[in-house]
Amino acid sequence: MNEAVPSYLSPSGQEIVFLLLGAVAVGSALLVVTTRRLVHAALWLVVCFGALAGCYLVLTAEFVAWVQVLIYVGAVIALLLFGIMLTRAPIGPSTDLDSGNRLVAAGVAVATAAILVTLVVDGFRTAYADLSPGQGSAEAIGGSVFRNWVLPFEALSVLLLAALIGAIVLSRTDIRGR
């Protein structure tokens, strides 16, 4: 893994594409947490998740990329938009989306980013992965899920069912506690 690490100064095409997608993801994530319009935050989240799906594709994780598009961009964003609608959020810009501790939050976030980036760059400077297609295809992931990860998979399906029932019980108004 560590032999013959290519230089950082001559990035390959995959790395350039990944860095561009990563820049899109980070920029749209910044807009998600700083925009003054709720609906725009949800839509910038779509851009962020789409760019992340592109990152997974570049990393040869095809199946994860499509699942990301289906579940995150399709389901979670729709759910968040429903939540925004049902709580009667204003469509236009609203001034009170940020709390008073913005500066403290920015300080904590910058400190977290500095520590994590320093640590990661220091720790994995020589790590290099050759990307070969097919590692994350649906066939490989499906075989792995149903051969080695069957029990967690089934437990997760039960968890999803429980979450579904819980969400229904919580959001219906005609169910009374005894």
Next chain:
Amino acid sequence: MHIVYPAVVAALLFSIGVYGVLARRNTILVLMSVELMLNAVNLNLVAFDVWLRDRLHSGQVLTLFVIVIAAAEVGVGLAIVLAVFRNRRMIDLDDLRDLADPAPLPSPDGDGTTARDPARASEPETAGTAEARRGGADAARPAGVSPAEHAKATRRGEAIP
């Protein structure tokens, strides 16, 4: 591909998520920031799975599991947000203080929070507050609502005896 690139992107995304969780007041925006943090973890998992060439594909399978758990989390979270909104008519995290101390000390830091603190302190922390707040919001609501919203509101009014 150098593993540093996905790791740095993931670290930046996680920090942005931390900022969003700490700085936002709207509960739905906080949920979005939590999703950002989960996605940062997913990117790390995929990158290290590709790097280590895991034969069991642990990283990518775990990414799928995290995606599923995030979907369940956001479903239950939004149901809770809707229940809070039904009772309080607002979902601002700063104002949901029923579990706080009954007489909060005036906060020592300056801007923004102290302007609201006297009103919050003079407010009795009882169940009547929510009722009064809901009543006030209900009285103010039928000014400019659409028919669909009005029908929904009346249906909700019938459902709550």
